[in-house]
Amino acid sequence: MRTLNLPRSLLAGLVLAVSTSAAFAAQPTPFTATYQVSRQGEAMGEATITLKSLGNGEYEYSNQIHGTSGLAAMLGANSSDVTRFRWNNETPETETYNSKVSALKTKQRTMQVNWNTKQVSVDEGKGVTNYAAVPGLVDRNTMSLALGLALRNGNQNVTLPVGVKQRVEQQQFKVQGTETVKVPAGSFQAERVTRTDSDKHFDAWYVPKxxxxxxxxxxxxxxxxxxxxxxYSSP
Structure with missing residues (x-):
């Protein structure tokens, strides 16, 4: 049998092409998702979540909620959360995060992450709080996206470093099983995920594929x- 000997340069090129293709495939795909928002079973508005590619591994992720029913409409309740993140080591990393909630009064939060100095700065209008950044740091806005991307890779237990007001929380999530979920978009066999490190209620149903x-x-x-x-739509 004859052995096929390929030049080292060609082998290196093939390896590079395969690895580049795999890295590209792992990047998130831009989309727009619209949700019905309710509180205690009462409809109160709609949320539009959008992921845009800015090029060079940079993305903008926004969550806009508009109160259209009941008390939320009467108060003019709206919220806007916009994050710019980079795609690094197959995970999102927050660069800037801006949050604004408006009803009777307005609350704002800004977060800046300097990856050169590995420092996080958070400002809610009462002075700036600083703490150290860690690899894979996301904010409360992009947490659900980062979790979905981790589930896409087959993870059943996920720990995410989430930057909050004064520190990084190592938030832990676990897939509890598969359930049938009916929402306005249809009926889905979805993975139910709960947060396991806090008494704060968090249940999310994902179809990660x-x-x-x-x-x-x-x-x-x-x-x-x-x-x-x-x-849900994507280009």
Whole structure:
């Protein structure tokens, strides 16, 4: 039998092509997802979550909630969360995060992550808090996206370093099983994920092979809201 001997340069090129293709495939795909938002079973508005590619491994991830029903509409309740992150080592890493919640009064939070100095700066209008950044750091806005991307890779137990006001929380999540979930977008066989390191209520139902964000999300943090997918589109 004849052995095929390939030049080292050609072998190196093939390896590089394969590794580059794999890295490209692992990057998140831009999308727009619209959700019905409710509190304690009462509809209160819609949320639009958008992921945009800015090029060179940079992304913008935004979550816009508009109160359209009941008390939320009367108060003009709206929220805007916008994160710019980089794709690094097959995971998102927050660079900037801006949050604004408006109802009777306005609350704002900004987060800046300097990856050169590995420092996080958080400002809620009462002075800046600084603490050390860690690899893979995300913010509370991109946490659900980072979790979905980890589930896409087959992980059943996920720990995410989430930057909050004064520190990094190592938030832990576990897949509890597969359940049938019915939302406005349809019926799905979804993985139910819960947070296991806190008494804060967090349940999310993911179809990770199809979407990088949950088809349903219920959490106590941020207003005890439930989001159910209405529609999802990607280029």
């Amino acid at each position: 199809q979407y990088s964000v949950p088809v349903k999300l219920a959490q106590s943090d941020g207003g005890d809201l439930t989001l159910e997918l209405i529609r």
